[in-house]
Every structure is written in C-alpha cells, then in structure tokens.
Amino acid sequence: MPGIWVVxxxxxxxxxxxxxxxxxxxxxxxxxxxxxVSGIVVGAQPKKAADELARFLPRxxxxxxxxxxxxxxxxxVAERIxxxxxxxxxxxxxxxxxxxxxxxxxxxxxxxxxxVLANATGLGWRDDGPTVEMSVFGGKLNTTNAFTGGxxxxxxxxxxxxxxxxxxxxxxxxxxxxxxxxxxxxxxVDSVAEPGAAAPIEEARVVVAGGRGVGGEDGFKVVQxxxxxxxxxxxxxxxxxxxxWINYAxxxxxxxxxxKPQLYLALGISGAIQHKVGMQTAxxxxxxxxDPDAPIAxxxxxxxxxxxxxxxxxxxxxxxxxxx
Amino acid sequence: MRIxxxxxxxxxxxAGGERLGPDMRLDRAAVPAVVNANDEYALEAALKLTEALxxxxxxxxxxxxxxxDTMRKALAMGAHHGVLVTDPVLEGSDTVSTTxxxxxxxxxxxYDLAFAGADTSDxxxxxxxxxxxxxxxLPLLSYAAKIEPDEAAGRVRVxxxxxxxxxVLEAPMPxxxxxxxxxxxxxxxxxxxxxxxxxxxxxxxxxxxVGVTPEEVGGAVAGTKVLEATSPPARAATEVVREPADVAxxxxxxxxxxxxxx
Ligand SMILES: Cc1cc2nc3c(=O)[nH]c(=O)nc-3n(C[C@H](O)[C@H](O)[C@H](O)COP(=O)(O)OP(=O)(O)OC[C@H]3O[C@@H](n4cnc5c(N)ncnc54)[C@H](O)[C@@H]3O)c2cc1C
Numbered sequence: 001m002p003g004i005w006v007v008x009x010x011x012x013x014x015x016x017x018x019x020x021x022x023x024x025x026x027x028x029x030x031x032x033x034x035x036x037v038s039g040i041v042v043g044a045q046p047k048k049a050a051d052e053l054a055r056f057l058p059r060x061x062x063x064x065x066x067x068x069x070x071x072x073x074x075x076x077v078a079e080r081i082x083x084x085x086x087x088x089x090x091x092x093x094x095x096x097x098x099x100x101x102x103x104x105x106x107x108x109x110x111x112x113x114x115x116v117l118a119n120a121t122g123l124g125w126r127d128d129g130p131t132v133e134m135s136v137f138g139g140k141l142n143t144t145n146a147f148t149g150g151x152x153x154x155x156x157x158x159x160x161x162x163x164x165x166x167x168x169x170x171x172x173x174x175x176x177x178x179x180x181x182x183x184x185x186x187x188x189v190d191s192v193a194e195p196g197a198a199a200p201i202e203e204a205r206v207v208v209a210g211g212r213g214v215g216g217e218d219g220f221k222v223v224q225x226x227x228x229x230x231x232x233x234x235x236x237x238x239x240x241x242x243x244x245w246i247n248y249a250x251x252x253x254x255x256x257x258x259x260k261p262q263l264y265l266a267l268g269i270s271g272a273i274q275h276k277v278g279m280q281t282a283x284x285x286x287x288x289x290x291d292p293d294a295p296i297a298x299x300x301x302x303x304x305x306x307x308x309x310x311x312x313x314x315x316x317x318x319x320x321x322x323x324x
Numbered sequence: 325m326r327i328x329x330x331x332x333x334x335x336x337x338x339a340g341g342e343r344l345g346p347d348m349r350l351d352r353a354a355v356p357a358v359v360n361a362n363d364e365y366a367l368e369a370a371l372k373l374t375e376a377l378x379x380x381x382x383x384x385x386x387x388x389x390x391x392x393d394t395m396r397k398a399l400a401m402g403a404h405h406g407v408l409v410t411d412p413v414l415e416g417s418d419t420v421s422t423t424x425x426x427x428x429x430x431x432x433x434x435y436d437l438a439f440a441g442a443d444t445s446d447x448x449x450x451x452x453x454x455x456x457x458x459x460x461x462l463p464l465l466s467y468a469a470k471i472e473p474d475e476a477a478g479r480v481r482v483x484x485x486x487x488x489x490x491x492v493l494e495a496p497m498p499x500x501x502x503x504x505x506x507x508x509x510x511x512x513x514x515x516x517x518x519x520x521x522x523x524x525x526x527x528x529x530x531x532x533x534v535g536v537t538p539e540e541v542g543g544a545v546a547g548t549k550v551l552e553a554t555s556p557p558a559r560a561a562t563e564v565v566r567e568p569a570d571v572a573x574x575x576x577x578x579x580x581x582x583x584x585x586x
Binding site: 206314 | 337338342343344362365418420427442443445446447448449451452453454455456457459462464466469481484487488489491492493494495496499502505509546547548549550551552553554556562563564568569572574575577579580583585586
C-alpha cells in the first residue's frame with residue numbers, strides 16, 4: 001500500500017471532523033500526483049470512524065487495537081501505524097494538527113525517523129513530492145515547504161479545506177495487528193465534562209471573541225448572545241482567561257488556539273500581537289472598541305468605535321430583526 | 325522531585341521582526357530571543373511542584389551558543405541548573421534532529437519528570453515532546469492543565485485538556501508531561517532571583533558529550549526545506565464607524581450581508 005496515508009482520528013466513537021478535511025485534501029493531492037491515497041484508523045472500535053473515512057477515500061484499513069480502550073490513544077495508534085508503515089511503505093502520512101494529531105505525529109516521526117511539515121494550510125505537488133503551505137511568524141509570512149527526501153509526515157490545520165465526500169464511497173478492510181504495543185501505557189482514569197468547556201472554536205465559521213473590555217463573567221453573556229445570533233462560537237483573549245471569566249479552551253492566540261474563521265468579531269479586545277497571531281488570517285475582522293487607536297483598528301476590516309455593551313446588543317437585535 | 329524542563333529560546337513575537345535569512349531559515353540574529361511561552365508555563369509548574377515537594381529543576385536546551393542569555397531569565401525565575409547542548413552542526417536542525425538530541429541529552433540526566441511546552445511560537449509543530457517520550461520509552465502525558473505527582477507511589481496524574489473538559493491520565497514515573505498555559509501564569513523573576521541566577525551554572529555539552537554523531541543531525545540532514553516565502557496580501561483599508569449604537573449596528577449588519585457572511 002504505497003502512496004499517501006491519511007490517519008483518521010477517532011472522536012466520540014466516530015471520525016473527527018479534522019480527518020474529513022485532511023482526507024479531502026489528500027484525495028486532491030493523490031489525483032494531482034497520480035498516487036494512491038488510503039485511510040487508516042486504529043482503535044478499540046475503529047469500524048464506525050473507518051466507514052466515515054471511506055466516504056472520502058477509496059480504501060480504508062480499520063485496525064482494531066483493544067489497548068486504546070482505557071488508555072491514552074496517540075502513542076498506541078502511532079506505534080501500530082509505524083509498524084504497518086515499515087511493512088507497506090507509504091511515502092507520506094497525513095494527520096490533523098490538533099492535540100491527538102500532533103501527539104501521534106510526534107511519536108510516528110521519532111519511531112520512523114521521518115521529518116514533519118506542520119500546520120499545513122494547503123497542499124500541492126511538485127517535482128515528485130508534496131508541497132506544504134504554511135502561515136508562519138503569526139501570519140506575517142506564507143511559505144511553501146517540501147521534504148528533502150522521499151518521505152514525511154504532514155499535519156494539517158483545521159479549516160484548511162472544506163470536507164467533500166468522494167463521488168463513490170471506498171472499501172473498508174479490517175486488520176488485527178500481532179503482538180502488544182511496546183511503548184508504556186498511560187491510563188485514562190476519568191473523563192470529566194466541564195460546563196462551557198469547548199465549543200470547537202478552531203472549526204467554527206464565525207467566532208465572536210471577548211477581551212478585557214467585557215469586564216467579567218456576566219459581560220460574556222453579551223458575547224454569547226451575539227455569537228448565537230451569528231451562528232458562531234465564543235472566543236477570548238488571555239486577559240479574559242487569566243481573569244477567570246472564561247475557560248482556557250476558548251483562548252485565541254500564541255498560547256491558545258489559532259482560528260481562521262470567515263468572520264472574527266472582537267469585543268473589547270486591543271489586538272495585542274500575541275492575540276493577533278491567533279486570528280489575523282480570519283477572512284473578515286470586525287472590532288468593537290472604545291479606543292479608536294487600539295492596535296486592532298490597524299488590521300480589522302471594520303471598526304465600530306463605541307461601548308461594546310451598547311453596540312453588541314444592538315447588532316444582536318438587528319440580526320434577530322433581520323432573520324425575523 | 326527532580327524535574328527537567330525542555331526550554332527553547334525563540335524570537336520574541338512582541339518585537340515583531342521575525343524573518344527568514346538568505347538560506348530560507350529563521351534568522352535568529354534578527355530578533356531578541358525569549359523563553360518560549362509554553363516552556364515558561366512548564367517551568368512555572370515545575371517550580372511550584374519543587375517548592376511544595378522539595379527537589380530541583382534543571383533546564384535543558386538545544387540552542388545556539390548565545391542561549392545562556394535566555395536561559396538566565398529562566399534561572400532567574402527559580403530553575404536550579406541549566407544544561408545547554410550546542411554545536412555548530414545543529415544549526416538548521418529539523419524536528420527529527422531536535423528530538424534525537426534532546427532525548428540523548430535527557431538520557432544523561434536524572435529525573436522523575438520531564439516537562440515540554442505544548443509547542444513553540446516559532447516552529448509550532450508540537451511534535452518534539454511526544455517524540456522525546458517515544459525515543460526514551462517514557463509515558464507521554466500531554467496537554468496538561470494540572471500535574472500531580474505521587475512520590476510515594478512513584479506515579480503521576482495529569483489533567484489532559486479534552487474537547488469537552490479534561491481527561492485524568494495516570495502513569496508511572498519517570499514520565500514526560502507536555503504543558504499548557506492552563507497550568508497557571510508564570511512568575512516574574514524577583515530581584516533576588518535575578519541576582520542568584522548570575523552565579524548558577526549552565527553546563528555546556530557538545531554533541532559527542534551526549535553521544536550523538538554529527539552525521540545524523542543538523543541542517544545538512546534536515547528533512548524539510550522552505551521553497552518559497554511570500555507576504556500575505558495586504559488587508560483592505562479599515563472602515564471606521566463612529567455612529568450611535570443602533571446606526572452602527574445597522575452598518576455592521578449591512579457590511580456582513582455584503583460579504584455574504586449572513
Ligand atoms: C508570552 C505571552 C503569551 C501570550 N499569549 C496570548 C494568547 O494566546 N492570547 C491572547 O489573547 N493574549 C496573549 N497574551 C497576552 C497579550 O499580550 C495581551 O495582554 C492580551 O491579548 C490583551 O487582552 P485584551 O485585548 O482582552 O485586553 P487589553 O489589551 O486590556 O484590551 C482591552 C480593550 O478593550 C477596550 N475596551 C474596554 N472597555 C470597553 C468597552 N466597554 N467597550 C469597547 N471596548 C472596550 C479597550 O479600549 C482595549 O482596547 C500573551 C502574552 C504573553 C507575554
């Protein structure tokens with residue numbers, strides 16, 4: 001099975017959304033390059049995710065690995081894929097650039113000695129190998145990258161492509177590996193759901209974010225209502241997270257998440273460089289700020305100079321009136 | 325409790341001058357270096373643990389020979405020792421080389437826990453920590469929001485951030501923990517800390533000291549290259565709205581409708 005492999009990630013028993021995007025990009029790459037593209041899913045119950053991945057790819061291997069049940073999965077998944085890759089010789093492995101994908105890619109790279117091109121925003125093919133588009137230095141520069149040898153691992157950012165199933169679904173084959181994984185296991189003792197933990201902000205089409213100007217936990221209701229009216233999710237700055245007004249899962253920026261929504265609407269956010277690096281590639285940026293000289297005014301498409309507690313509810317009301 | 329924190333000097337994003345050199349590699353001389361933010365969170369978590377449980381924190385960096393300036397900042401926060409692996413051959417290393425060298429260096433140290441940042445602000449791949457764990461056969465506990473070692477039991481518990489909250493992970497020590505900002509704000513170095521850092525030792529190790537042959541690592545064998553770099557198209561000029569809230573709101577809605585966002 002040479003060519004390109006997409007590592008399908010399991011989330012909530014099914015296929016993670018990021019994997020549908022990676023698969024769509026990989027299929028396009030395979031068509032350009034004239035290479036086979038296959039999917040691989042490793043898990044205690046891989047079938048459902050594998051079936052979903054087969055909507056995008058001609059061939060998917062579902063590897064059942066009971067060890068991922070009750071243990072952290074990434075290392076085990078990587079070990080299984082590394083063993084298969086050594087035997088079947090794919091040239092390129094593609095994964096999502098989220099926590100699971102990064103962990104898996106890191107272990108795979110170390111085990112196989114293959115290089116990694118990370119956080120792809122697009123893929124191409126040139127001179128017999130893939131090219132990887134990246135946005136670096138906080139969006140200041142776009143680079144095109146390649147592997148120097150014939151093999152490599154690519155992680156792909158969320159929203160790099162819109163997921164599009166193939167014209168006809170592919171086949172799923174089942175495989176059971178031999179022997180036990182060798183790397184040490186990490187037990188999952190408990191899984192805790194937290195209220196307000198995680199709208200998946202990296203995948204959202206619209207992000208409405210609140211900063212220090214929101215003033216408190218209560219202030220985030222204004223942000224939430226506008227987000228709902230726009231069919232979007234709530235983001236935040238580190239200032240708001242550090243103040244304890246909102247969970248870290250919502251933080252955008254250098255040490256938070258990187259988002260590339262169609263619309264990013266900032267409420268009471270100054271636009272500090274460490275925040276900007278997480279959102280400046282949004283297609284449209286709108287800001288509401290009392291201060292016309294806030295740095296965000298330099299890179300937003302539209303700035304409303306005013307008090308967010310007046311402007312945001314007015315926008316929410318106007319949107320509701322519009323949709324009737 | 326002995327904790328090793330993997331720490332990378334990175335260009336200061338706040339200085340804003342990052343650029344590629346003529347060789348298409350990050351020009352590390354163009355911008356002042358700082359401690360990578362996620363590594364600062366790792367260090368803060370390590371300091372809190374050793375303050376509570378006793379023990380020492382060692383910084384481990386693979387970096388250019390100028391790195392001690394940056395390592396001093398981390399020593400001023402309270403780390404006890406610094407180990408710097410530096411070698412001209414390592415310039416232009418990719419993540420595979422970095423992972424190998426850090427793993428080899430970590431192997432020469434004694435520790436209960438090794439901490440790495442979730443990613444770096446320059447490379448940003450987030451693969452080095454997991455790779456080091458794999459090479460050394462250490463349990464990997466990633467995306468940590470809380471770290472609770474139990475010395476008597478020789479085990480560590482970590483809250484790993486998940487899409488819906490967190491998972492509680494547990495593994496025997498020694499183990500490698502990948503750290504996030506959710507661990508808590510890093511401290512500022514105190515004046516006393518800054519004074520003390522001046523006399524703390526930073527041990528420099530060459531490649532051969534850590535048992536890596538120069539042929540297997542560095543820029544010459546890097547598996548990735550930059551082909552082209554372009555500036556993204558400039559954003560259109562900002563439209564500024566200064567009307568009262570209800571009028572401003574109508575303008576925002578019209579603007580979003582014109583762009584087919586709503
Ligand atoms: C190593 C490091 C990493 C960092 N990582 C991140 C990161 O990942 N993400 C991040 O966001 N930050 C990060 N920061 C912090 C960053 O530097 C800024 O401090 C932070 O982004 C500021 O958040 P803010 O815009 O909410 O607050 P401020 O900068 O205080 O801005 C608040 C804004 O709200 C406006 N305002 C106030 N009241 C109102 C009102 N009623 N109506 C309208 N406007 C109002 C003000 O005019 C001001 O412009 C990091 C910093 C460091 C040093």
